[in-house]
Amino acid sequence: MRLLCSIILSIVVICGCAKKSAYIPTMTKTVTNDSVKTYLALGDSYTVGEAVPQAESFPYQLQAQFNKSGLHVDTPKIIATTGWTTDELINAIGQSGLVGKKYDIVTLLIGVNDQYRGMSQDNYRIKFKHVLDTAIQFAGGNRKHVFVLSIPDYGVTPFAQGQDAVIGPQIDQFNSANKSISDTEGVNYLDITGISRQAASDPSLIASDGLHPSEKMYGLWVGELALLVEANLSQR
Helix, strand or coil: CHHHHCCCHHHHHHCCCCCCCCCCCCCCCCCCEEEEECEEEEECHHHHCCCCCHHHCHHHHHHHHHHHHCEEECCCEEEECCCCCHHHHHHHHHCCCCCCCCCCEEEEECCHHHHHCCCCHHHHHHHHHHHHHHHHHHCCCCHHHEEEECCCCHHHCHHHCCCHHHHHHHHHHHHHHHHHHHHHHCCEEECCHHHHHHHHCCHHHECCCCCCECHHHHHHHHHHHHHHHHHHCCCC
């Protein structure tokens, strides 16, 4: 995150990212489909997979899980950079050259940097609605193919230095906004904030930088996200 640019950069440089075999949860049934599905992932460092190898990020774990199960998903196209706020994601989409393209799966996870930088929730509501509308356009107008993930709670990580009582409620408020908008727009919504809070008692869910999710935590997200995508991908 650009929340990492001035404060966490030294942590990211110092800490190594140990490679390990990808954590791939098992889906409840095998999916068979000969067509290759396209996938666009929109977000920030949580989508990039800061501090873990690319293959361990949640978009790549999701692709691997589906390919293993028989639903062929192309390499994820990712518009996300560590530190982006919702405003910066919107600007990047406009400059991506992808406007007008269509994707079978679109995920959106954005907002932690808005909270971290002290930006207003009113601004976030407006900009989140904007970027969600764009995500729906990328899905060809099919709202069932858009999947919003809630903002993780980094307040339980070592980076937060015990400020969870302040950070957690603020994250909840931003998530209340993005969930309300997602529900109104009729897209899928996955609450992964609860999973992120398990890191308070399970250090293995945190990457080596002391802030971002580990491969294991991303795998827990994917375990739920894959089922949600599977249930909605055939809907038109």
